[in-house]
Amino acid sequence: MLTNIESRDAVTLIQVQEERLDAHNSPELKNQMLKLLEEGNHRMIIDLQDVRFVDSSGLGALVSGFKNASARNGSLKLCGLQPQVQSMFELTRLHRVFDIFSDRHQALSSFQDLSEQT
Amino acid sequence: MLTNIESRDAVTLIQVQEERLDAHNSPELKNQMLKLLEEGNHRMIIDLQDVRFVDSSGLGALVSGFKNASARNGSLKLCGLQPQVQSMFELTRLHRVFDIFSDRHQALSSFQDLSEQT
Amino acid sequence: MSERIFLDISFPYETDYLCLIGKIGEQLAWNLSSFSGDRETLAYHVNLVLTEAVANAIEHAADNRSSPFLHVTIRVENGLLTIRVFDQGPGFSLCDVQESCDDTLEEHGRGIFIIKSLMDRVSYIKLDDGHVLEMEKNLY
Amino acid sequence: MSERIFLDISFPYETDYLCLIGKIGEQLAWNLSSFSGDRETLAYHVNLVLTEAVANAIEHAADNRSSPFLHVTIRVENGLLTIRVFDQGPGFSLCDVQESCDDTLEEHGRGIFIIKSLMDRVSYIKLDDGHVLEMEKNLY
Ligand SMILES: Nc1ncnc2c1ncn2[C@@H]1O[C@H](COP(=O)(O)OP(=O)(O)O)[C@@H](O)[C@H]1O
Numbered sequence: 358m359l360t361n362i363e364s365r366d367a368v369t370l371i372q373v374q375e376e377r378l379d380a381h382n383s384p385e386l387k388n389q390m391l392k393l394l395e396e397g398n399h400r401m402i403i404d405l406q407d408v409r410f411v412d413s414s415g416l417g418a419l420v421s422g423f424k425n426a427s428a429r430n431g432s433l434k435l436c437g438l439q440p441q442v443q444s445m446f447e448l449t450r451l452h453r454v455f456d457i458f459s460d461r462h463q464a465l466s467s468f469q470d471l472s473e474q475t
Numbered sequence: 476m477l478t479n480i481e482s483r484d485a486v487t488l489i490q491v492q493e494e495r496l497d498a499h500n501s502p503e504l505k506n507q508m509l510k511l512l513e514e515g516n517h518r519m520i521i522d523l524q525d526v527r528f529v530d531s532s533g534l535g536a537l538v539s540g541f542k543n544a545s546a547r548n549g550s551l552k553l554c555g556l557q558p559q560v561q562s563m564f565e566l567t568r569l570h571r572v573f574d575i576f577s578d579r580h581q582a583l584s585s586f587q588d589l590s591e592q593t
Numbered sequence: 594m595s596e597r598i599f600l601d602i603s604f605p606y607e608t609d610y611l612c613l614i615g616k617i618g619e620q621l622a623w624n625l626s627s628f629s630g631d632r633e634t635l636a637y638h639v640n641l642v643l644t645e646a647v648a649n650a651i652e653h654a655a656d657n658r659s660s661p662f663l664h665v666t667i668r669v670e671n672g673l674l675t676i677r678v679f680d681q682g683p684g685f686s687l688c689d690v691q692e693s694c695d696d697t698l699e700e701h702g703r704g705i706f707i708i709k710s711l712m713d714r715v716s717y718i719k720l721d722d723g724h725v726l727e728m729e730k731n732l733y
Numbered sequence: 734m735s736e737r738i739f740l741d742i743s744f745p746y747e748t749d750y751l752c753l754i755g756k757i758g759e760q761l762a763w764n765l766s767s768f769s770g771d772r773e774t775l776a777y778h779v780n781l782v783l784t785e786a787v788a789n790a791i792e793h794a795a796d797n798r799s800s801p802f803l804h805v806t807i808r809v810e811n812g813l814l815t816i817r818v819f820d821q822g823p824g825f826s827l828c829d830v831q832e833s834c835d836d837t838l839e840e841h842g843r844g845i846f847i848i849k850s851l852m853d854r855v856s857y858i859k860l861d862d863g864h865v866l867e868m869e870k871n872l873y
């Protein structure tokens with residue numbers, strides 16, 4: 358599982374650098390997210406712009422990250438969904454669960470808006 | 476067989492707009508070249524920039540065009556060969572038969588140089 | 594005449610092969626001249642249902658198997674695309690699997706739902722030496 | 734452990750299928766993790782030898798056939814890639830085919846030369862019901 362991990366303004370940005378997110382590599386993404394959460398990174402953005410294919414197990418890994426973040430009063434947001442990937446979220450109704458942004462800048466500024474409010 | 480045919484300065488430019496030139500479509504290219512020759516177009520450039528794959532039958536079609544043009548005191552030149560296509564010409568030694576140019580401009584000016592000389 | 598092609602693929606019970614199997618199906622879909630709909634979407638869907646079905650066979654049916662190879666067939670005939678994934682596991686009932694995904698935060702349980710959503714007919718059939726998940730799609 | 738995959742493909746004797754068969758082989762080559770060389774070149778070569786061999790079967794062996802389907806297998810095992818193209822034509826001798834292409838202006842006769850150049854071992858074998866062109870490539 359190739360990922361690029363960056364920190365910006367107390368937000369952790371994980372870019373999944375794989376064409377496919379499937380039962381072969383999604384367990385690793387799940388573990389990476391969990392490890393980052395346990396290290397105290399409670400605000401995460403998963404950038405899926407390089408991902409052209411996601412299966413139910415890839416979706417499951419993201420749900421797992423989402424639940425683990427919420428359990429720690431954090432949050433996990435998504436951005437950069439390719440059209441076919443987006444359609445998987447719609448088919449499984451997960452687009453109503455996740456905050457989904459078109460790109461990382463919009464996802465980042467959604468965290469900043471939040472900071473200003475509080 | 477998708478081709479785009481243009482005339483420039485008494486030279487006929489045939490751009491093969493197919494990803495593959497194989498036993499399925501090369502007979503058609505062969506016929507197109509022959510028809511153009513019979514209509515009096517004796518100077519031809521085949522632009523292969525869109526072609527990513529060529530088999531022995533595609534090579535054979537080009538050899539056929541080459542021979543038919545030579546038989547009419549014309550000539551057939553090639554341009555735009557992708558690396559893997561170029562390697563097929565080298566493997567079969569056909570790079571020593573054809574005049575091969577990197578792009579259509581160089582192929583066109585080779586015809587002009589010739590006109591100036593005569 | 595409509596196209597006909599029959600593909601048989603055997604490979605070990607390992608997720609390393611998911612990508613290849615999915616992509617072979619995708620390639621087939623891209624090259625189906627008889628299909629009148631959106632080819633890119635068909636290619637994605639064929640890749641996906643293959644991936645889901647094979648991943649299920651690896652996860653849920655890799656135990657009491659007699660052969661080290663998983664077996665998949667893809668056939669196109671009379672405008673019908675049929676994908677079969679054979680397994681030698683304990684089997685399950687398609688009817689026991691949920692029919693919708695509404696607002697669930699489960700990590701699992703979306704594979705069969707996706708397959709049923711994207712294919713026109715799905716059956717899980719008992720054979721002498723195991724089961725087969727059969728998925729059909731009308732091409733026109 | 735090295736990868737193993739077995740592919741069987743059957744399809745009508747028509748050049749419409751060349752592209753698909755070639756691309757399935759190409760896809761396989763792209764996904765061979767055991768191959769240490771240049772994957773793009775391997776993918777091209779597998780596509781090419783499949784295309785050449787299948788085109789030959791369609792052109793030279795489509796007459797006295799008993800089945801309407803051409804049969805191709807692609808296998809990877811123990812670091813060896815084996816491609817087999819079965820035909821039910823009159824057959825031919827590999828030795829009668831020229832070994833080089835030097836400065837020839839022939840339109841035909843480069844297919845077998847290309848196959849021999851790109852693969853490590855090529856044999857044409859008589860079977861009960863026809864022949865098989867067997868092409869092998871060492872992956873490491
Ligand atoms: N090939 C199979 N053999 C046995 N059980 C299976 C098989 N495929 C699916 N199942 C059962 O159906 C359930 C639902 O499958 P699926 O929707 O793909 O979700 P998941 O695999 O993520 O649990 C599985 O949890 C499993 O119990």
Ligand SMILES: Nc1ncnc2c1ncn2[C@@H]1O[C@H](COP(=O)(O)OP(=O)(O)O)[C@@H](O)[C@H]1O
Binds near residue numbers: 785794830842
């Ligand atoms: N499957 C086959 N069955 C019968 N003859 C074949 C077969 N493949 C090749 N040949 C013979 O070998 C010759 C050389 O084949 P090849 O190098 O591919 O050139 P081409 O097919 O362009 O003539 C063919 O002309 C044909 O006589």
